[in-house]
Amino acid sequence: MAVVLVLRARGLGDLLTAVPALRALRRARPGDRIVLAAPHRLKPIVDLITSVDEMLPTTDARTLRWDGPPPELAVNLHGPGADGLVELARIEPDHILSYRNPAFPDVEGPEWRPEMHDIDRWCHLLESAGIKADRRNLGLVPPVATTSHRDAVVVHIGAGAAARRWPPERFAAVIRHLLVQGRDVVVTGDQFERDVALGIAARAGLSPDRVLAGSQNLIELSATLAEAALVVCGDTAVAHLATAFGTRTVVLFGPTAPSHSGPPPHLSGRHIALWAGHTGDRDGDKPDPGLLQITVEDVIEATDTQLSRRPWAADRRGTTYRRVG
Numbered sequence: 001m002a003v004v005l006v007l008r009a010r011g012l013g014d015l016l017t018a019v020p021a022l023r024a025l026r027r028a029r030p031g032d033r034i035v036l037a038a039p040h041r042l043k044p045i046v047d048l049i050t051s052v053d054e055m056l057p058t059t060d061a062r063t064l065r066w067d068g069p070p071p072e073l074a075v076n077l078h079g080p081g082a083d084g085l086v087e088l089a090r091i092e093p094d095h096i097l098s099y100r101n102p103a104f105p106d107v108e109g110p111e112w113r114p115e116m117h118d119i120d121r122w123c124h125l126l127e128s129a130g131i132k133a134d135r136r137n138l139g140l141v142p143p144v145a146t147t148s149h150r151d152a153v154v155v156h157i158g159a160g161a162a163a164r165r166w167p168p169e170r171f172a173a174v175i176r177h178l179l180v181q182g183r184d185v186v187v188t189g190d191q192f193e194r195d196v197a198l199g200i201a202a203r204a205g206l207s208p209d210r211v212l213a214g215s216q217n218l219i220e221l222s223a224t225l226a227e228a229a230l231v232v233c234g235d236t237a238v239a240h241l242a243t244a245f246g247t248r249t250v251v252l253f254g255p256t257a258p259s260h261s262g263p264p265p266h267l268s269g270r271h272i273a274l275w276a277g278h279t280g281d282r283d284g285d286k287p288d289p290g291l292l293q294i295t296v297e298d299v300i301e302a303t304d305t306q307l308s309r310r311p312w313a314a315d316r317r318g319t320t321y322r323r324v325g
Contacts, residue, residue: 036052153228155188170299225247
């Protein structure tokens with residue numbers, strides 16, 4: 001049995017953009033053992049992808065540890081830098097599939113195109129090697145909820161960097177509007193965002209028991225997103241999870257264009273991406289100026305639009321990329 005080693009040692013959102021590529025590999029090599037090098041904390045979601053035989057816990061490219069015989073194929077889904085290629089070349093696989101890098105002139109592959117959507121990027125890499133990839137094949141089977149929050153509006157207040165975090169007082173204003181509309185609202189975030197989430201709830205008049213931030217593991221959060229009527233969030237992994245479960249979203253973009261990392265435009269009217277049209281530092285230490293151009297009124301209008309649609313109603317326009325400001 002041949003072994004295929006796939007390097008994707010990044011976060012949850014990055015993993016989810018690689019789902020169509022992982023499934024394409026599975027279809028192309030049904031008898032091979034596919035090993036995914038990725039952070040161990042993502043294993044619950046990897047299990048939902050059902051295209052990986054084994055996980056190799058790897059926090060980043062430099063911590064890749066491979067003890068077995070050289071794999072037949074190594075697939076670099078890590079990014080444009082040389083780190084991933086350095087580690088994969090050290091393992092001495094028979095073949096490496098990667099985007100081209102001048103530090104490795106012997107590794108053939110397509111040129112990296114920064115403007116590509118992340119899902120298209122990894123599918124294009126496989127297609128360059130003759131492996132057909134379906135960009136639509138990104139859905140996940142929802143996990144079973146232990147505590148149901150069916151048809152709630154999920155407001156996720158966090159993000160991996162300050163540049164992508166909308167101000168707490170604005171989230172509170174949106175939640176107040178939803179409560180006036182009679183909507184059930186829950187607030188999610190990680191353990192480090194719980195105090196902020198509780199403050200938002202207090203400002204909005206939302207009961208503290210509707211704050212789930214810091215109290216859910218990854219599977220529980222996934223189940224909550226899958227059951228939701230709508231997810232309102234910034235440009236973060238939660239948006240990718242909601243997309244994978246077919247849940248409607250309103251996603252607030254700041255330093256990154258939604259055409260690069262947002263809901264794919266082919267999806268049938270389930271998503272509204274708000275963006276002011278400016279790019280900046282995705283990992284900056286303060287809210288991006290473009291993100292701050294998205295007003296409370298912009299978000300309320302988008303949430304009202306989404307909640308007024310019939311459940312599972314199709315929209316031939318696909319994902320809406322709505323410019324604001």
